[in-house]
Amino acid sequence: MISAKDALQKLIDGNKRYVTGDNSLHTHKSDLVDGQKPFAVVIGCSDSRVAPEIVFDQGSGELFVVRVAGNVVGPLERGSVEYAVEHLGVQLVIVLGHTGCGAVNATLSELENPSQNLSHGLKSIVENIKPSVIAADLNIDEAIRENVRTSVKNLEFEGDVQVVGAEFCLESGAVTFL
Numbered sequence: 725m726i727s728a729k730d731a732l733q734k735l736i737d738g739n740k741r742y743v744t745g746d747n748s749l750h751t752h753k754s755d756l757v758d759g760q761k762p763f764a765v766v767i768g769c770s771d772s773r774v775a776p777e778i779v780f781d782q783g784s785g786e787l788f789v790v791r792v793a794g795n796v797v798g799p800l801e802r803g804s805v806e807y808a809v810e811h812l813g814v815q816l817v818i819v820l821g822h823t824g825c826g827a828v829n830a831t832l833s834e835l836e837n838p839s840q841n842l843s844h845g846l847k848s849i850v851e852n853i854k855p856s857v858i859a860a861d862l863n864i865d866e867a868i869r870e871n872v873r874t875s876v877k878n879l880e881f882e883g884d885v886q887v888v889g890a891e892f893c894l895e896s897g898a899v900t901f902l
């Protein structure tokens with residue numbers, strides 16, 4: 725089992741490799757057939773530019789990833805994290821938001837100019853993000869970080885498990901821990 729502190733350092737080092745272009749070439753690991761031992765959980769946005777395995781330069785079996793637009797945490801996402809913590813022994817959980825998040829932007833637009841025909845599914849994401857955008861006084865950059873902090877709060881665990889918020893910068897590729 726890897727401690728939260730060591731797991732965080734592995735992610736910091738991996739993101740450094742990603743930013744500098746010194747990243748690894750990942751190949752299939754057939755020895756993983758017997759089981760997985762990921763060292764961190766990442767709850768990330770579905771945005772195609774923010775794949776956790778790529779931005780943290782980690783291969784198969786290393787990250788337990790939950791992706792959903794706007795990196796929101798509802799019962800299903802929380803259940804996935806609980807599985808990794810309780811059954812796989814993961815001690816570090818990262819909520820990874822990112823600059824220019826379309827889901828947070830869409831929520832801001834909804835608050836400013838509500839649409840009449842938002843689908844049920846999209847509505848549930850927007851409703852989840854709304855309180856963070858309001859708390860950030862409709863400032864998009866702050867709302868993105870507030871939305872990460874909200875997801876962190878929805879993921880409290882006891883014991884040695886650490887939940888950390890982070891923001892990926894689309895421009896630089898760097899991850900800043902909040």
Ligand SMILES: [Zn+2]
Pocket residue numbers: 769770771793794795822824825826827828
């Ligand atoms: Zn996003």
